[in-house]
Amino acid sequence: MGRSRPDENNRVGYLMALPYVIFFLLFMAYPLIFSLILVFHKWNIIAPMKWVGLGNFVRLFNDALFWKSLGNTFVFLVIHIPLQIIVALVIANILNQKIAARGFFRASFFLPVVISGVVVTILWQQLYSQETGLFNALLSRMNLHKVPWLTSTKLAMPSIAIMATWKNVGLYVVLFLTGLQGIPFSLYEAADLDGASGVQKFFHITIPMLNPTMIMVLILSTLGGFSLFIEPYIMTGGGPMNSTLSCVLYIYKQAFYFNHMGYAAALAFMVALIIMVVVIIQRKSFETEVYA
Amino acid sequence: MKKAIFYIVLLIVALAFIYPFIWMVSASLRPEIEISDLSPISSKFSISNYKAVLEKIPIVRAFFNSLFVSCSITLSVLIFSSMVGYALSRLTFKGRDTMFTIILFTMMIPFQITMIPLYVLMVKFGWTDTYAALIVPGMISAFGILLFRQYFKAIPQAIIDAARIDGCSDLGILFRIVWPNSIPALITVAIITFMNTWNGVLWPLIVIRKQNIMTMPQMVTLFAVGGQAELIGVQLASATMLAAPVVIIYCIFQRYFIASMARTGLKG
Numbered sequence: 243m244g245r246s247r248p249d250e251n252n253r254v255g256y257l258m259a260l261p262y263v264i265f266f267l268l269f270m271a272y273p274l275i276f277s278l279i280l281v282f283h284k285w286n287i288i289a290p291m292k293w294v295g296l297g298n299f300v301r302l303f304n305d306a307l308f309w310k311s312l313g314n315t316f317v318f319l320v321i322h323i324p325l326q327i328i329v330a331l332v333i334a335n336i337l338n339q340k341i342a343a344r345g346f347f348r349a350s351f352f353l354p355v356v357i358s359g360v361v362v363t364i365l366w367q368q369l370y371s372q373e374t375g376l377f378n379a380l381l382s383r384m385n386l387h388k389v390p391w392l393t394s395t396k397l398a399m400p401s402i403a404i405m406a407t408w409k410n411v412g413l414y415v416v417l418f419l420t421g422l423q424g425i426p427f428s429l430y431e432a433a434d435l436d437g438a439s440g441v442q443k444f445f446h447i448t449i450p451m452l453n454p455t456m457i458m459v460l461i462l463s464t465l466g467g468f469s470l471f472i473e474p475y476i477m478t479g480g481g482p483m484n485s486t487l488s489c490v491l492y493i494y495k496q497a498f499y500f501n502h503m504g505y506a507a508a509l510a511f512m513v514a515l516i517i518m519v520v521v522i523i524q525r526k527s528f529e530t531e532v533y534a
Numbered sequence: 535m536k537k538a539i540f541y542i543v544l545l546i547v548a549l550a551f552i553y554p555f556i557w558m559v560s561a562s563l564r565p566e567i568e569i570s571d572l573s574p575i576s577s578k579f580s581i582s583n584y585k586a587v588l589e590k591i592p593i594v595r596a597f598f599n600s601l602f603v604s605c606s607i608t609l610s611v612l613i614f615s616s617m618v619g620y621a622l623s624r625l626t627f628k629g630r631d632t633m634f635t636i637i638l639f640t641m642m643i644p645f646q647i648t649m650i651p652l653y654v655l656m657v658k659f660g661w662t663d664t665y666a667a668l669i670v671p672g673m674i675s676a677f678g679i680l681l682f683r684q685y686f687k688a689i690p691q692a693i694i695d696a697a698r699i700d701g702c703s704d705l706g707i708l709f710r711i712v713w714p715n716s717i718p719a720l721i722t723v724a725i726i727t728f729m730n731t732w733n734g735v736l737w738p739l740i741v742i743r744k745q746n747i748m749t750m751p752q753m754v755t756l757f758a759v760g761g762q763a764e765l766i767g768v769q770l771a772s773a774t775m776l777a778a779p780v781v782i783i784y785c786i787f788q789r790y791f792i793a794s795m796a797r798t799g800l801k802g
Binding site: 280347376379419497 | 541544570571626636649650651652673705758777784789791795
């Protein structure tokens with residue numbers, strides 16, 4: 243009816259969109275602008291701000307801990323992403339067949355997704371525990387050595403990555419399942435006529451057809467990796483020897499333990515920039531691979 | 535035979551996702567010396583660990599805080615996001631397309647970058663240690679707006695025209711005509727919003743320091759990190775109490791949960 247009463251609609255449209263405008267100005271635009279001011283200042287929230295120019299960025303480039311936290315995030319991503327994609331693909335392909343109790347299986351894989359990361363982390367901290375943990379109890383029953391899951395600098399981050407995979411994989415199973423159900427059955431029938439094997443069909447039909455889902459999974463797990471916080475916060479506090487210090491945990495510590503608001507804002511700005519670059523690279527490299 | 539092996543393997547994999555939770559509940563009911571037992575069965579089950587949690591921290595209060603915050607945010611997101619979604623899909627006004635682009639843009643901004651200035655804003659408003667800090671910044675969601683806009687577009691114009699001829703205002707149309715025709719979208723937004731708020735812990739850790747305003751995940755986190763639990767069983771009891779409400783809701787609405795998350799690809 244927009245055409246018959248354009249003016250009326252115009253006014254009502256503004257009124258109904260108003261909540262978002264207020265929300266955007268207050269909680270999006272203002273913080274973004276303030277953040278751009280903050281990165282050039284030294285500020286402990288109590289004393290007046292002090293202009294330091296590019297000082298925060300100079301400090302950031304020389305801050306070994308910042309680079310360490312970035313490196314830790316990449317260790318996490320390198321283990322988490324491939325593991326997540328492989329496990330999710332395998333489970334999704336199994337669930338996509340005609341099997342009994344499919345709903346039950348789907349619901350079980352999905353259960354950790356809905357449960358708070360706090361619960362999962364507290365639980366896994368006990369599973370990983372050196373002396374009383376379930377994993378080491380299992381290993382010693384099989385006469386194997388106990389593993390220092392969270393106390394070794396080499397293993398702590400991979401252990402967290404494994405836990406995160408366990409927690410999130412159900413979501414990716416569901417995403418892949420949706421993707422699989424969108425592949426036309428005729429493609430497989432045509433391949434059958436050509437005498438293609440199951441493996442060939444998987445790599446030449448299933449994988450390429452899942453490309454949009456794959457990119458979504460890749461980006462979502464990358465964003466997840468860069469926002470890793472509560473897991474190291476509870477499990478290790480960033481240790482041992484800062485080997486599980488994540489980007490967000492480091493920003494959080496700078497801002498709320500040391501009150502280095504300007505520096506923390508600069509760190510956040512840098513991390514956001516890096517996330518953007520990584521996501522763009524992922525997009526570009528994956529899309530050309532398929533459509534070339 | 536081959537089929538039997540297939541199902542056994544699948545069942546073992548499924549158990550790998552469920553068993554840790556069963557073990558957690560069982561361990562929280564066991565005495566400390568039995569904590570590393572693999573089996574969930576014990577002859578000495580007791581609720582003493584739960585009593586200890588209730589004595590050490592005001593977790594019941596935290597539960598109601600979380601419930602209040604999550605319900606307020608969910609309700610508000612449903613109302614305001616659907617209003618904006620309606621305006622964007624069903625009304626014409628100048629700047630509508632610009633607004634849509636801005637909303638898409640804000641979804642790409644990581645929380646890391648707005649977290650600190652947002653905290654500063656809360657300090658300026660004097661909202662730290664209040665429910666306002668937990669609720670107000672979450673009252674509208676870009677994801678909700680986009681989902682509603684998408685869904686409302688598909689509603690036949692004839693229904694809306696009919697209501698308008700009957701003298702219905704746009705707000706009336708939204709709540710009396712559009713809402714009843716958009717139940718799946720409402721459920722999706724409600725589930726995702728409620729879950730994200732209930733499970734969210736970083737923002738409460740930043741703006742709340744007073745124990746009587748803390749949300750449940752925040753309190754359980756600090757309980758675990760602070761070493762106040764002393765016993766592993768007590769810590770697991772607090773985690774079980776945090777998980778219980780979501781697990782119960784999940785068991786009832788399991789189908790909706792999975793469908794919602796599949797539709798959006800968003801996670802908690």
